[in-house]
Amino acid sequence: MAQVLIPTPLRQFADKQDTVEVPGRTIGDILATLTSTYPELRKNIFNDEGKLRSFVNVYLNDEDIRYIGKDAARVLDTDIISIVPSIAGGSLV
Amino acid sequence: MMHIERGPWREMVNHAQAAFPNECCGAMLGTIDGDSKTVTVALALDNVSEGSQRARYELRPEDLLRADKEARARKLDMIGIYHSHPDCDAYFSETDLKNSCPWYSFVILSVYDGVFNHANSWLPNAEQTHAEKEELTWPKS
Ligand SMILES: [Zn+2]
Numbered sequence: 001m002a003q004v005l006i007p008t009p010l011r012q013f014a015d016k017q018d019t020v021e022v023p024g025r026t027i028g029d030i031l032a033t034l035t036s037t038y039p040e041l042r043k044n045i046f047n048d049e050g051k052l053r054s055f056v057n058v059y060l061n062d063e064d065i066r067y068i069g070k071d072a073a074r075v076l077d078t079d080i081i082s083i084v085p086s087i088a089g090g091s092l093v
Numbered sequence: 094m095m096h097i098e099r100g101p102w103r104e105m106v107n108h109a110q111a112a113f114p115n116e117c118c119g120a121m122l123g124t125i126d127g128d129s130k131t132v133t134v135a136l137a138l139d140n141v142s143e144g145s146q147r148a149r150y151e152l153r154p155e156d157l158l159r160a161d162k163e164a165r166a167r168k169l170d171m172i173g174i175y176h177s178h179p180d181c182d183a184y185f186s187e188t189d190l191k192n193s194c195p196w197y198s199f200v201i202l203s204v205y206d207g208v209f210n211h212a213n214s215w216l217p218n219a220e221q222t223h224a225e226k227e228e229l230t231w232p233k234s
Contacts, residue, residue, distance in 0.1 A: 007161060008125070008170040009196035018165070043219075044196070055194045057154045064154070082161065084154045085196065087174055089189035090116060091181040092148035 013040035028071030094228035101135035109177035115146035173198030
């Protein structure tokens with residue numbers, strides 16, 4: 001099964017695990033299974049419309065899923081999926 | 094509350110002063126024990142904001158992915174993000190709030206005329222509508 005790496009602050013919503021093995025053939029399947037297993041993760045990753053929150057990026061190995069088919073991206077058992085935030089800012093309002 | 098150890102603290106201050114008059118940014122790794130966080134490693138990362146960086150910063154997600162891997166390899170946790178405010182106080186601006194990620198602590202270093210002045214740590218809420226100040230300590234000498 002593919003491994004999903006859980007960022008530190010979200011581990012409290014995944015039984016304190018830093019890595020979760022999730023069955024599935026596509027990114028969409030895997031994220032759906034992950035967030036139905038751990039519903040508290042769901043609202044941290046998805047918005048009310050079921051889309052990834054604006055600051056959430058998902059990587060399949062080293063590639064942003066937006067460039068490799070998004071939810072339809074195919075996943076192999078040896079793959080590693082990471083949840084990575086977008087962060088920016090500035091002193092100017 | 095958050096404490097930053099001497100080594101990473103020096104690196105963060107040096108980074109903020111070297112980047113002046115631009116904003117700098119980076120990741121903080123360390124340990125978490127209940128509500129108490131200790132930063133033991135600072136990772137300086139690129140500010141990739143386009144245009145003037147005097148009042149803007151942006152991190153590459155790829156660099157944050159690398160920072161997370163580095164934390165795992167060192168058996169540490171990714172605790173937060175730091176950035177600087179050149180010639181500005183260490184408040185959490187509306188821009189900081191809207192472009193933050195509510196999972197992490199955000200440390201801001203205020204630098205006036207190229208010299209470190211003060212710092213604050215902020216915790217954005219889940220909806221990114223408000224940020225709470227977090228108690229922050231660092232070695233004073
Ligand atoms: Zn800022």
